[in-house]
Amino acid sequence: MSSSSPVNSYLQLATAGVQMLTPYxxxxxxxxxxxxxxxxxxxxxxxxxxxxxASPLAVEAINKTIHAINYYPDGGGYALCSRLAEKHGVDASQVTLGNGSNDILELVTRAFLTPQHSAVYSEYSFAVYPIVVQAVGATAHVARACQENHASMPLGHDAEALLAQIDDTTRIIFIANPNNPTGTWLTPAQLEDLFRRIDETVIIVLDLAYTEYMDEQIKPPIRQWLQQYPNLLITRTFSKVYALAGLRIGYSLSSPEIADLLNRVRQPFNTNILAQAAALASLDDAxxxxxxxxxxxxxxxxxxxxxxxxxxxxxxxxxxxxxxxxxxxxxxxxxxxxxxxxxxxxxxxxxxxxxxxxxxxxxxxxxxxxxxxxxxx
Ligand SMILES: Cc1ncc(COP(=O)(O)O)c(C=O)c1O
CATH class of the missing domain: 3.90.1150.10 (Aspartate Aminotransferase, domain 1)
Incomplete structure (x- = not known):
């Protein structure tokens, strides 16, 4: 700061949540x-x-689209949302695109959390959850994870401990399945038991960034759960198995009502033209x-x-x-x-x-x- 500046430190001017943040x-x-x-x-x-x-089909799609980068992308991502809706057996109004699934994690906190609210997640869960929660000044309720000597899921999410952290202020619970960095998971039966016991006023963010790598018999029945749980928001990404991490593209599946709320806080052109084209093409490369x-x-x-x-x-x-x-x-x-x-x-x-x-x-x-x-x- 210059000696004539009336500001001692811009840190003091930042919101309380941002002052406490450690950057990723x-x-x-x-x-x-x-x-x-x-x-x-x-x-x-x-x-x-x-x-x-990346898939050769994605690379080809990028080459075919590159001539159009002087134009804004399709802000709603019509083609990609329609294709994703078809893939998951849901309506296109249930799909929200994000600049990576990270973007969706942020949109949901901006749509649902204030400094009067809290979000619940587990110890050892994905590092972005504390950042997006604190950035909006909300409180984090961190649930104890399973002990290191747990028989089957050391350091994994403990469903009972997560439930115990939910109170009247809670608007979001984040569940990473499998979780990063532990790799641990809850089975579909355990998740369902958890969902049933969570009040509908709490948005359940089920982060499925790595779901393609899971064994078939424990992959979540996404379509069925979206029908059963109106408060469920599933996040997915093209950064992992689809190998498009550098392009930044992910999405969520939810009720149309929650998707509408995310779209209200979403930047109009949050996903770029090359990412949309590459993601669409990758879906054809099973x-x-x-x-x-x-x-x-x-x-x-x-x-x-x-x-x-x-x-x-x-x-x-x-x-x-x-x-x-x-x-x-x-x-x-x-x-x-x-x-x-x-x-x-x-x-x-x-x-x-x-x-x-x-x-x-x-x-x-x-x-x-x-x-x-x-x-x-
Ligand atoms: C559990 C989990 N969720 C979400 C993400 C975000 O991925 P992206 O923003 O690239 O979609 C990651 C990335 O490492 C992750 O590990």
């Missing part, structure tokens, strides 16, 4: 790390991206999804076996990542791996200081990671 810490771009470390062949297993890359999921399943088994051989325990996962207990300071080990060009995600910011979260890569990447890990331990 994204991983450094690979190019920057390589420059810093003087290496050229690093692998990034840090942000739960799809290592296979083979690419299957290939990605199969590769993920094989990679998961490979990493689990390797961790067992290294006598490291890991959390059960239904995502394209796995969190492993490295029995030492995760941040220090992360730095050592980094020096060898292997970029993973330390999760001390999630209060899991002895864990590292590893995105499941190609077989070659997984092998390089395991060899490097063994040498760094």
């Amino acid at each position: 810490q994204p991983g450094k771009p690979v190019e920057e790390l390589e420059r810093e470390l003087g290496i050229t062949d690093s692998i990034k297993l840090a942000s739960n991206e799809n290592p296979l890359g 083979e690419h999804v299957t290939k990605s999921v199969n590769m993920n399943n094989a990679g998961k088994l490979f990493l689990q076996k390797a961790f067992t051989e290294l006598q490291l325990s890991y959390l059960p996962t239904m995502g394209n990542f796995i969190s492993v207990n490295v029995k030492q300071d995760g941040m220090a080990l992360y730095q050592r791996l980094l020096q060898q060009g292997v970029i993973v995600r330390p999760v001390a910011n999630y209060a899991m200081p002895e864990y590292l979260r590893i995105t499941i890569g190609t077989q070659q990447q997984n092998e390089r990671f395991v060899e490097t890990l063994a040498s760094c331990l």
